[in-house]
Amino acid sequence: MREAYHERLDGLADDLADMCEQVAVAMEKATSSLLGRDLALAEQVISDDVKIDAARSSVEATAFALLALQTPVATDLRVVVSSIHAAGDLERMGDLALHVAKTARRRHPQPVLPEQVQPYFAEMGRLAVAMAEKASTVLRNRDAQVAAALEVEDDAMDDLHRHLFTVLMAKDWPHEVAAAVDITLLGRFYERYADHAVSVARRIVYVVTGEMPGTLPV
Amino acid sequence: MREAYHERLDGLADDLADMCEQVAVAMEKATSSLLGRDLALAEQVISDDVKIDAARSSVEATAFALLALQTPVATDLRVVVSSIHAAGDLERMGDLALHVAKTARRRHPQPVLPEQVQPYFAEMGRLAVAMAEKASTVLRNRDAQVAAALEVEDDAMDDLHRHLFTVLMAKDWPHEVAAAVDITLLGRFYERYADHAVSVARRIVYVVTGEMPGTLPV
Numbered sequence: 455m456r457e458a459y460h461e462r463l464d465g466l467a468d469d470l471a472d473m474c475e476q477v478a479v480a481m482e483k484a485t486s487s488l489l490g491r492d493l494a495l496a497e498q499v500i501s502d503d504v505k506i507d508a509a510r511s512s513v514e515a516t517a518f519a520l521l522a523l524q525t526p527v528a529t530d531l532r533v534v535v536s537s538i539h540a541a542g543d544l545e546r547m548g549d550l551a552l553h554v555a556k557t558a559r560r561r562h563p564q565p566v567l568p569e570q571v572q573p574y575f576a577e578m579g580r581l582a583v584a585m586a587e588k589a590s591t592v593l594r595n596r597d598a599q600v601a602a603a604l605e606v607e608d609d610a611m612d613d614l615h616r617h618l619f620t621v622l623m624a625k626d627w628p629h630e631v632a633a634a635v636d637i638t639l640l641g642r643f644y645e646r647y648a649d650h651a652v653s654v655a656r657r658i659v660y661v662v663t664g665e666m667p668g669t670l671p672v
Numbered sequence: 673m674r675e676a677y678h679e680r681l682d683g684l685a686d687d688l689a690d691m692c693e694q695v696a697v698a699m700e701k702a703t704s705s706l707l708g709r710d711l712a713l714a715e716q717v718i719s720d721d722v723k724i725d726a727a728r729s730s731v732e733a734t735a736f737a738l739l740a741l742q743t744p745v746a747t748d749l750r751v752v753v754s755s756i757h758a759a760g761d762l763e764r765m766g767d768l769a770l771h772v773a774k775t776a777r778r779r780h781p782q783p784v785l786p787e788q789v790q791p792y793f794a795e796m797g798r799l800a801v802a803m804a805e806k807a808s809t810v811l812r813n814r815d816a817q818v819a820a821a822l823e824v825e826d827d828a829m830d831d832l833h834r835h836l837f838t839v840l841m842a843k844d845w846p847h848e849v850a851a852a853v854d855i856t857l858l859g860r861f862y863e864r865y866a867d868h869a870v871s872v873a874r875r876i877v878y879v880v881t882g883e884m885p886g887t888l889p890v
Contacts, residue, residue, distance in 0.1 A: 480699070511759075518749070518753065522745055522746075522749055522752070525743040527740055528740075531736070531739055535735075535736065535739070535756065538753065538756065538757075542715065542757070542760070550674060565846055573771055586742045622849060622850075622853055623849065623850045623853065627849050631840060631841065631845050631849060632840075632841045634849045634852050634853055634856075635837065635840055635841065635852055635853075635856045638853045638856040638857060639854075639856060639860065642857065643858065
């Protein structure tokens, strides 16, 4: 019975790492659909989101069962509670990829993004995917150093996000307000996705070290 | 010992209800600072946010202690896990009020909002505060009917939010792109605040009834 318990506990981290990979794929496809005006890819992200929601429910159910039946303490308890938090963050990352895909679909076959800002989103997409993949590594290896690398990428994301606004707010912005609205929301989706990836990694560092590194991004 | 346990368990709901009232006050002041160009009010919201963060940490610490020391089961376990979720939602609501206040401060003494959209934000602010107050009632009375009323208000919020975009996207929008960017983000902050209020209420309904009403808003 205790052996099955430890298997389920380790299984939680694996399930969360799988979720990281799911949301990485979702954001990769969503970004490609946005930049390449690829409706089929956008549709895939939209229809696959239920799988991410189901994965979150499954992690929560496992965590709940462990709490109810096995009364974990100390580090084990931290693992279970952190898993509940991480599953919530990951579901939200899936939702944010979904929002990107829905924006691409809404404007199809028109491009959402003027050429001028496409490189920003290519880079924000690349960073977002890399961060979700790193979060997966943090979960599988409980590696606090990879978690630190994730913080650096989050700073790069914030930097891109800020710069994007400078471009939008420039006096000579030649595009319609509708494009500015889309770009504003899209920028926010990528930035929030990155924040949640950091939050997942920080929870794991907390499990490993017993201390939360800094406060969560707002 | 068991009596102290039940006191702490009941105390969790009270602490969360207090948090609802804190974030209601934060959003009320943030909206007033936005509409009335009141820098002092904006500063209050900004400096009070640490109290909301502290309240969240305190709820989490209590929940963790209950899990570690008292091994709650069945409904009690649902209360504890739901409290952890609700505290996270409420901290986020505080962050969103903070973002509104920071936007008001950033543009001060200029108005953030053109006159044309001020009524939207007055109404979104009113709804947001009413929803946080209702969430407090749901927590104190475990009242599923009040939770249902909250869903109706969330629909009204979504409606306002959608309509705001129609105004922004209209061909005859006379203002600068910078204003459109601010309005887009502000609209999103209110809409997400409302989503989190619904999520808090749904968690409590889950505690009372054992079933989650619908899926969480994305």
